[in-house]
Amino acid sequence: MSASTKTTNRPLVIASIMASMAMVAIEATIVSTVMPQIASELGGLHLYSWVFASFLLAQTAMTVVFGKLSDLYGRKPIMFVGIAIFVVGSVLAGFSWSMPAMICFRLIQGIGAGAIQPVSLTIVGDLYPVRERGKVQGYLASVWAVSAVVGPMIGALIVQKLSWAWIFWVNVPIGLAAAAGFWFFLHEAPTVRRSSIDIVGAVLFTVGIASLMIALTEFGVGNSGVALAWAGLFVVTLALFIAQERRAADPMVSLKLWGARMIATVNGAAMLAGMVLIGITTFLPMYVQVVLERSSVTAGLTLTMVMLGWPIGATLTSRTFHRIGLWRMVVVGAALIPVGTSTFALLGAGSSPVLPAIGSFIIGLGMGVMSLASLILIQEGVELSQRGIATASNVFSRNLGSALGAAFFGAVFNFGLTRGDGSMMFTDDELRLLLQGVHGSVAGDAGIRLALGSSLHLTFLMMLVVSLGVVALALWLPKDGLESAAARDAKAAQK
Incomplete structure (x- = not known):
């Protein structure tokens, strides 16, 4: 290959x-x-x-x-x-x-x-x-x-x-x-083309993930009944998929490969990091525009800092991981994510947009460091014949994290806006008009900003909790036998 x-x-x-x-x-x-x-x-x-x-x-x-x-x-x-x-x-x-x-x-x-x-x-x-x-x-x-x-x-x-x-x-x-x-x-x-293709496993996997994604999407928009129906289909499909992969001669998803501690840990961290990333993408611009009363351009720039920090982190990792080691780079990248997320938890109505911009940059830096180190770790930790599926598992985990994060943080956000009687503190139309610059009464606009700020603060705190989970999984990454892939490469070149 x-x-x-x-x-x-x-x-x-x-x-x-x-x-x-x-x-x-x-x-x-x-x-x-x-x-x-x-x-x-x-x-x-x-x-x-x-x-x-x-x-x-x-x-x-x-x-x-x-x-x-x-x-x-x-x-x-x-x-x-x-x-x-x-x-x-x-x-x-x-x-x-x-x-x-x-x-x-x-x-x-x-x-x-x-x-x-x-x-x-x-x-x-x-x-x-x-x-x-x-x-x-x-x-x-x-x-x-x-x-x-x-x-x-x-x-x-x-x-x-x-x-x-x-x-x-x-x-x-x-x-x-x-x-x-x-x-x-x-x-x-x-x-060499193999004759054994796990078509049943591929179909079950696709149906199962599609069911999960639809369930999360429907839950995010408030259709709980539809979401539960799709979630039920996911559970049934998951059971059938596991049974199929255990008996397949050449399974579409190797449970042994995905269950290995190194693969499971790295992919778990990628999933939680994906949750944090989608949470910031979804809610940070809203906070900057409504609570901090800044323009949509300013809100966009604070979020763009993530994409500025990411390639910088990846570049720094590419130049240092062969000396520091992949395990340490994964831990360093993971540790930067809650540092960046904590800046959002410190935001208040009078905060400067520079603060969330710095937090976004730090998160992007951590994502760049961790994602590149994790990818190299996974690719070098499996045989060449499994490199494609191992790489895909890491990309899949991050994408799945985005879907989970959208549903989870959306639920936290809605919970923060719900009164004791179950009604919302303001309507979607009132928020839309405020975002478009159409102001109502001073007291009404101030109430919306206060309610929204409180709900977003709760959402940011939950992002911080999830980001701490990224660190916990990174620290659980096995160090025994985890020699730097670059060091092995250098040894091989000397022979």
């Missing part, structure tokens, strides 16, 4: 990887920027959240499946499949005639993204030794940082000058260029 570095043009393959990942990253930021206008044209505003949930649902459910398929059939063909699906979904999304159609086509995009993200990271692991891999992963992290800044500007420009459909169609040339790069410059060693 290892790539033939004699014939593979590594720099151009990395350029193709960066193009394919930029396609996914920019798409997320562009859509979030212009989606209000799209919803106003297509109608169905009550389905607004599902435009984003369908993408995340499909991406999370398919990540592990495509990771396993890349181990069986090679990275290159799976990348072609992922890019093709994403581009087709993008073209169709541009032709959407209603919100249900948009949701369906965004789901197709999510399936493609479920292949692109984990397989891209696996290709880097195949092509580069550990000492060089960290630097390359830092380049990939910078793609997300640039996309967070450039995406909204591109989205606003496209909407002003062209039809909103072009925010999806712009992916076509990028996807074709990336596919061409893989076709001409990535040359893998021949892969």
Whole structure:
């Protein structure tokens, strides 16, 4: 399965990887920027959240499946499949005639993204030794940082000058260029195709994760009855999936691999970190705009600091982990997350937006350090034939954490806004008008800000608790036998 570095043009393959990942990253930021206008044209505003949930649902459910398929059939063909699906979904999304159609086509995009993200990271692991891999992963992290800044500007420009459909169609040339790069410059060693494919396990896994994601989404919007029904389907599917994987000759998900202490610990930390990240993304802008009474631009800048800190953390890790060790880097990165989160717990009505900006930067720094060290740790801790599924498990855990965090912190936020009789302290319309700058009575606006500030403070405190769980799992990471992968690489080079 290892790539033939004699014939593979590594720099151009990395350029193709960066193009394919930029396609996914920019798409997320562009859509979030212009989606209000799209919803106003297509109608169905009550389905607004599902435009984003369908993408995340499909991406999370398919990540592990495509990771396993890349181990069986090679990275290159799976990348072609992922890019093709994403581009087709993008073209169709541009032709959407209603919100249900948009949701369906965004789901197709999510399936493609479920292949692109984990397989891209696996290709880097195949092509580069550990000492060089960290630097390359830092380049990939910078793609997300640039996309967070450039995406909204591109989205606003496209909407002003062209039809909103072009925010999806712009992916076509990028996807074709990336596919061409893989076709001409990535040359893998021949892969022996196995006849045993755990199709039943793949189907059960996909249905189970989809059920869980739908349950979390419905719970987040207050549909408890529907959420419980989907949760029941998840429990049944989970039991069937475990039974299937125990008896399958070549399981889609190796319970032994996922249950190993190192894999389970790293992925658990990634899941909790994903919860914290989605919590900040969701609630920090609201706090800055309503409670601190700052502009939406200021709110966006405080959040963008996460994407600034992330590549810096990844770059620092790539230059130091071979001396400090991967275990220590994971612990350091994990420890930075509650340090950053604690700044949100200290916020008050008179706070400067500089404080949450600093907290966001520290969290991004910690995420960059921990995610890169964890990824290298996982890739070097398994056999080459399992590298794809192991990498996908880490990406899956972070995505699942985002879904869990959205539901959990949403529930905490709503709890903080609920009166003793079960009614809300203010209506959605009152909050929407305040965010749009339409002020009511002074006392009424002050009451909304006070109630919202109290609820968000409770939400930030729960984020701090979850971030402490990241540290606890990082400290539980086994040190025995955990030699620095870079040190092993250096020893091998000396022989």
